[in-house]
Amino acid sequence: MEKTTLSLLLLLLPILYITGTVESVAAVPSAYTNFIKVSCNTTRYPALCVESLSAYSSEIRQSPRQLAQTALSVSLARAQTAKTFVSKVTKFKGLKRREYEAVKDCMEEIGDAVDRLSKSIQELKSFGSSKGQEFLWHMSNVETWVSAALTDENTCVEGFVGPDSEGSVQSSITARVVNVAQVISNALAFVNQFAGKH
Template sequence: MAKASIVLLLLLPIVYFVSTAKSSSTTTPTNFIRDSCSATTYPEVCIKSLSSYASSIKQSPRQLAQAALSVSLTKAQSAKTFVTKLAKFKGLKSREYGAIKDCMEEIGDTVDRLSKSVQELKNMGKSKGQDFLWHMSNVETWVSAALTDDNTCLDGFSGKTLNGKIKSAVRAQVLNVAQCTSNALSLCNRFAGKH
């Protein structure tokens, strides 16, 4: 009986160390991002776009939502610049030019709405109760509208007459924005749900 007690006493520190190491490894900022992103529509895009922000996100759902919105805004600004440059290309077909002009407007709206969302989340401070819900409702509405703008831009390039390099280039840019925006909306909804 004494031998069993001694063995047990010797094993306890090892069991404690293993369980502590295991629990601390699951709570790293990178794992927090990975776990949070698993609930989004595009988890791989989410993880890839947010992992570099792990040190500022830590394990904060608010910081995660803020980073996701900022990433979406940056992608949208880049897409807007890209589409604006495309509109200046010589030799565009009239339908291509029309689709690009419409897309410029939609992406411009996306940039505006995401900018408002980033600011709203930053400025809401430590709001609680109805005040918190009001701010989050604004954020969710604007991000949702930005996602609709992205899809409307893509709809302008539907049909076979617009197949080609222009359509492919715009589609790649805007899809990336839409995926990041969709993920940001999921993470904002998740943050709102924790209050």
């Protein structure tokens, strides 16, 4: 009898687990996911926007401020990953001098972008319920830093443009950095929208 009960319990456990998982996914209101989709339609890279932010819908809810904050955090995480990758590339043996210089310059640009995104996130978190001129001043800082971070990423990519820059090293760096630039571009759109609503 005990064996039968145990067997039945073991059979039911995966079903209970799956049911619990489905319920937890379903627990995110569709209004939250719709808010992200509608918001992403206003960006330059809507598909990437939805892909990078959907997992955070329960945190973002329907808050323009939280949307901007999360988009910046996602941008920072991707920029840090790109920086780590580029840092490893600088240690590759066999890089030509021009390649090495371009990779080194790119790493500096991404490092600057990481710093600026970090400052933007802190600034957005810190000014609380500021209003009027104080709010505008803080938002101006955030917009300036995020714009500069986007420029940093684009400058990195431009460093690989040229007749002898078709190698796999450049391609792999460019693919990552372009992805980061696109995510930052989307984040900047949300920062500008949030600023415009006040």
